[in-house]
Amino acid sequence: MEGIIRIVGIGIAMAVVIGILRSTHTPMAVQLSISFTVVMMLVLIEPLREVLTFFAEMGRRAGMDRHHLEVLFKAVGIAYVASVGAQLAKDAGEQSVAVLIELGGKVLILTVAIPVFSSILLSLLRLLP
């Protein structure tokens, strides 16, 4: 419980400070928001690792193929990081950078999912007479 209170408290304080800095000193405000995002992501890595380990264990016990679970996790990770990065770019005022970051995320998710697509396709082709 005190973890979320700490995160929200520091987030609100940072929002106020960034708002003050943005009027006088915009690059510093951008850097402060980026650094807050990065530090929060570092803090959240530990609980995230536990959740991912739990899901991996469940998947292994259910007999699911390891590669499919790996693809799923990678897709979730890429989507998350890309959305955070795009939001940061929009905060800095760079709309085109944000659009390209999101496009990169989409392309990379498709690339990572190619083995799953191919295995689905092969299964379907095997089902056909």
Added chain:
Amino acid sequence: MDITLIYRIAGVGIIVAILHIFLSQAGRQEQAQMLSLAGVLIVLLSLIQLIAQLFRDVELVFRWW
């Protein structure tokens, strides 16, 4: 990873902004710009180290199994 790094960066940012206002009010425009540029570069160094550590940790978590 502790939270004091954010406080440090916020402190540097506020100090640089205040000094920038003082210097530009005192008429030394170019020194104010130099100072703000120096502050941005200092924060950028810490930021790059942070991002590198974040990417290392993310890679560790996602390649773990």
